[in-house]
Amino acid sequence: DTGVSQDPRHKITKRGQNVTFRCDPISEHNRLYWYRQTLGQGPEFLTYFQNEAQLEKSRLLSDRFSAERPKGSFSTLEIQRTEQGDSAMYLCASSFNQGSSEQYFGPGTRLTVT
């Protein structure tokens, strides 16, 4: 499969626990994005990387959230001390290194915080 992949696809955790999600972009894509989508809403931008550099972070990305892309390939998104409000679908997307290049989305990780 040459598309964007995400792991795990579903995660159920208890409030206060830490969780980590992984995204593997399309191999030749330099840019990698994280979005969050709640039911009935459009995706909301969280952060993006160009190669290993994190270039932009949304105000939605509180200090409990951290993202990395250490070698410019896969990325991880960690949420510390999860809250019920963190329950959402976390989507990863990747694109070529051009401002108006199409972003290809992964299948998402659905997080449920109980």
Place this chain on the structure above:
Amino acid sequence: GENVEQHPSTLSVQEGDSAVIKCTYSDSASNYFPWYKQELGKRPQLIIDIRSNVGEKKDQRIAVTLNKTAKHFSLHITETQPEDSAVYFCAARDSGGGADGLTFGKGTHLIIQP
């Protein structure tokens, strides 16, 4: 930051009729406007996009129009088919200002009645 408004939230049309979904944006610096289709439980997929240097773009039954002066853009689907039923999201991005994340509308649930 950018704000994207999308209308209507739900649109029901008879099979074979046309559907129009409208979006407005707030940031005059935005210059890239994609449309994504998301079927239930699946990832968003790009169906068409337009850049600010053109006013209209067509791809078979789908067309997008852009009015930069009024800061609005629309998706037109002609000869609708049952497989067009999905949630459609518009988005906007300023591709030249370093803010690379897409800002999405809240989505339109398109229902094609047989």
